[in-house]
Amino acid sequence: MEISDNMDLDQEISKTVGSPLLESKVRIACRDVNVFYNKNVQAIFNVNLDIGKNQILAMIGPSGCGKSTLLRCFNRMNDTIEDCVVDGLIELDGENIHSKKIDPVVLRANVGMVFQKPNPFPKSIYDNVAYGPRLHGLTQNNSELDDIVEESLTKAGLWKETKDRLNKPGTGLSGGQQQRLCIARAIAVKPEVILMDEPTSALDPIATATIEELMSELKSAYTIVIVTHSMQQAARISDRTAYFHLGRLVEVDETGHIFTNPNHSLTENYITGRFG
Amino acid sequence: MSNLEILLILIIAAVIAYYATKRQAQSWQASRDKTKLDSLPNYYGYFGAICTLLPALIVLSFWSFIEGNIISALVVSKFERLSASNASDLSLVMNEIKIIVESGLSEKNSNDLFYEKAAVLIERYSSVSLFLKVASVFALSILGFMYAYLKITPRFKARKKVEKTAVYFLLLSALVAILTTAGIIFSVLFESIAFFSQISIFDFVFGTHWSPQIAIREDQVSSTGGFGAFPLFWGTILISIIAMIVAAPLGLISAIYLAEYAQPKIRNVVKPILEILAGVPTVVYGFFAALTVGPMMSGLGDRLNEFGMSFEIELFAGLVVSSESALAAGLVMGMMIMPFILSLSDDVISAVPDSLRDGSIAMGSTKSETVWKVVFPAALPGIVGGFLLAISRAIGETMIVLMAAGVAANLTANPLNSVTTVTTQIVVLLTGDQEFDSIKTLSAFALALGLFVTTLILNILALQIVRRYREQYE
């Protein structure tokens, strides 16, 4: 399907279909969010979206559809990019994350992030996990820190493999282990939300399966937002799925619903593999 | 006929050879049976030119290099008075004879008949040598051309031959680097061995008395022990330490600020301006250190001294700042090295992947925490490598210390005193008129050997560290 003109597109996606807004148990709420680069390039158009507590929301869509950009709004990572302007309201637990009362440092301690490519720091496994707690002064003494490291690694399913080599550099682990180390690093500061930006795209299928399993376990304690290229992955792990197209949120609904009975033709074309 | 003229004639011959062989090839192409050539006619031309030029050129350069020495040796062997004398006398006498030859034999400018005889002999040998040289070079050139002309046939693989020769030339150029290092080792090693046969290495390295000027009288060499170079090594180290104390934090922090904090606009202006500092010749820094910073410091020292006297502050009262203080030289050298550290650190810091920065910021760290806890440790090996290169540069720096530090070999830890360095002493010992074989001159080569070996170790170590660091993030 060819898209000739953005005017047509705006008409076609005049309103997000499905159920973008939730009645209760909302953790993150977006209202009329627009994101601009260089003042004139718009990356996100009027997104309204609620993310529920203890849910996994998968954001899917073709490359360049703005899903990663939106994800990076949730912990204000876009602040690090110059000329990136975020417009509209984003609330975390009912508080505007762009308000002066919220400090980005505190926000990020509360909203963890896992990246596309595993990026363990060039330090030991222990120091990687202890990075956040040390940074924020979360522990009083070493034994507390040891506990946090063990707990986080256990939760990330990495404790058994690494308990004997905590002093070895984190960069020496395999790709899948590195990504789990990054997850352990993120949950060591006990955030409420974990953002994952295509966390398995650099991994082999076996490592991917392990991570997906881990996500399902983590769901009970955290709200997870995951950007993924793989529709199968979205279908396997998420509770709700949002489909993005050229910066617009086209459709969001229960995952089962999206994949079996999409309401919008663009969504249907994408999940049936006609483009993307 | 001078070498330049011979060279010109050879080049003209090569151009003629090029066209002659090229035409031969073209004539085959144009002949009735339309012979197919292996290569383009140009390449036949190149082949002809190479054959004409190359062997002749090799003989010409080789001959020119050795003819002087051979003639001298022949002349020396003819005169008992010369062959019996020792090396340094000989070189003096030979120099004088050569001056007579150059000024022309017709003018009777020497009152010693012996000199004139030798000069006549030299001139005779020179003319024979020139004749032989010209004859052999041109003969080779003609032979080379004939060889090429007879050798080429339409099936002859001219392009392959020419390209092969070209690759050999390229290889030869690459070998110049090896030759240079060999030349350096050759120039310092033999003289140093000669030096160490008279002064023990232990005395040289750990001796604390340096006064090569006295050692001209040979009976005093061993008794005074005037070749203890330890104060020079210490002076070098002291000034390098001061320079690094200035340059390392300034360069590193500036690099971090420019790489991580500054807006691109500011960075694009400030970085080239600071790099101007790296382009300023060292002699300019030396002038600045000697005429501005040195006197300024000693003036400041005097002020503090007066101040200390009048207010009875003991720390200041005894203060004496030499106008050639190690501090002034070190400070200015630090500013010279600063941009070097800045750009090396900047490269290294920029090589740290952004994913690490993102990871750290997403954990909720501030920018400076990201820099110090993630970026800096990640870049550390590269930064250390850069520092080592900077130290090597500080140790080898000559002009600043020559102009701003002293020549007296003091063994002192006080940066306000004057010290001397290895490089300064090398210059002092090797400039001006002196015979080449004296122990004083030899000591300069021993110092140079020490300097070369030290910087070599530092450089190789640093380059390996930096290389391994680069590979890690590639």
Add this chain to the structure above:
Amino acid sequence: MNNLEIVKAGLNKRYAKERRFKFYGIFSISLSLLFLFFLLFDIGAKSIPAFTQTYINLDIEFDKKSMKLQDQDSYSEETLFSASYSKLGRNALYKLFPEVTERKQKKALRQMLSSGARYDLRDAVLENNDYVGTTQNLWVLAGDDIDAFVKGLIDRNIPEADRRVKDYQVKWVDILEAQNKIERRFNINFFTSGDSREPEQAGILGALKGSFYTMLVTLLLSFPIAVSAAIYLEEFAPKNNWWIDIIEININNLAAVPSIVFGILGLAVYINVFGVPRSAPLVGGLVLTLMTLPTIIISTRAALKSVPPSIREAALSIGASKMQVITHHVLPLAMPGILTGSIIGMAQALGETAPLLMIGMVAFVADIPQSILDPATVLPVQVFIWSDSPERGFIALTSAAIVTLLVFLFFMNLIAIVLRKKFETRW
């Protein structure tokens, strides 16, 4: 306290650290910039006096007796050239201040003029033969102490014993000034003469020419050798060969060997073994060639590397030989990068001093070199020589020579930057 409260509690302290660190950064950059400006300003300010020179207006009587000429109507060039001109200037001064009779004062009066004034008078006569026997009103070069005094470098308020210009000299200068007979002019000498022991006569033309010849030798040798070496290493050298590794380590190391070591190589190998003439631009150029090679090789390799393989493959696929690919396609594309590196290498060589001291280019050379075999000195060495001279006038000259050197370096670097910017290609 939950985690978020702990984080918030520590926040102020962390942001204070952040601000402190940012301040350090700005501070160290400002300090470096300040140093640079101070350096340039200091040298620039010191150089200003060197660009002007003091001249005294005198009625010069070209009398044949003082010039030790036979009484004739006309004279040959040669006779005029070898005539004596040393008394003409002083006679004019004696006439101007007839009251000066005491020996010491007379000497001081004579020293009002430069010892080089006689050469200016000689040149004037050679140009106008008919001056002989007449009196001409001419501007004559003043001595260096008077020059420094007129420029305000010697303070008239300090006690007489502490300054080089005596009270009666001050008085004479004042008289001359009142009559408009003393004047500061642009110092053309500085750009047209060679070195001299007298600051008011010294110029940088000799050093400039020496630098030019030295750079010529360096460029002619280092550019082809370096580019060839780089082509071999980048395009032809077998990979993973320990020989090649050694060459590479060698080149990188040579780039960091102290420059003075190259001077020793020049002294021991070029001069003592091969008998290349000392102090000549030829040997200077040979030494600087070895120093410049690594710089050009490294930048040429980078330039060659930046040519994308697709271009090589395209040319190879239509049947060009490897050598043809390189000469027809890769080299022209890499040329801007190669030139940039070469200019930067040449700029380094132009500012190099220490190795040239080793090979005798530090000798005092008053003649202006005419070839690469004449004894010569180069600009930075001239700076060194002058900075070592005790006469006060040399401080300004040294600074002026530095300014000249920096101007050259600035333009070389500017060309390199423009080249890089203009041909910066993104493949």
